[in-house]
Amino acid sequence: MKVKSLAVSIITLSIASCQSNEIELSAQEKEAVSRLNWVENLELKEVFMAAKAAGDFRLYKKSSRGGGLIGVPQELQSKAIQLCGSKTIQGLSDVRYGEVHKQLAKKANRFAEDYNKLMLSVCLETKS
Numbered sequence: 001m002k003v004k005s006l007a008v009s010i011i012t013l014s015i016a017s018c019q020s021n022e023i024e025l026s027a028q029e030k031e032a033v034s035r036l037n038w039v040e041n042l043e044l045k046e047v048f049m050a051a052k053a054a055g056d057f058r059l060y061k062k063s064s065r066g067g068g069l070i071g072v073p074q075e076l077q078s079k080a081i082q083l084c085g086s087k088t089i090q091g092l093s094d095v096r097y098g099e100v101h102k103q104l105a106k107k108a109n110r111f112a113e114d115y116n117k118l119m120l121s122v123c124l125e126t127k128s
Contacts, residue, residue: 025098025100026097026098028097029097029098029100029101031097032091032095032096032097032098032101033097033100033101033104035090035091036090036091036092036101036104036105036107036108037104038090038091039104039107039108039111040104040107042111044111044114044115044118047115048115048118048119051119052119052122057083057084057085057119057122057123057126057127058084058085058086058087058119059072059080059081059084059085059086059087059115059116059119059120059123060086060087060088060089060112060115060116061081061086061087061088061089062088062089062092062094063088063089063092063093064092064093064094069081069086069116070089070109070112070113070116071112071113071114071116071117072116072120076120080120080123080124083123083124083127083128084119084120084123084124084127089108089109089111089112091108092105092108092109092112
């Protein structure tokens with residue numbers, strides 16, 4: 001009987017500790033995270049191929065201070081904007097609201113950087 005009681009106690013403690021590890025987000029962070037949730041299920045190749053097929057060569061730029069193209073070398077910025085155009089990355093700003101938002105922002109930045117590298121070469125090849 002003591003073994004059964006001990007097993008039940010261990011299972012209960014395990015479940016309780018798992019539940020307490022859940023992250024509680026502030027209202028600000030929930031709002032910020034909701035604006036970047038789109039990046040979670042994103043496939044770079046699919047987005048790139050759809051834009052290329054539509055003739056949309058626009059590159060992602062920062063929506064924050066500076067506003068430069070993400071991942072594009074400084075010396076190519078003006079030429080890339082002139083030839084390819086630009087668009088802001090949805091939900092990304094220079095403010096981070098907690099760890100979850102920070103991780104999503106990093107993922108969105110990586111996506112934009114990888115996308116821009118692919119699209120810049122296609123754009124320059126097509127429009128130069």
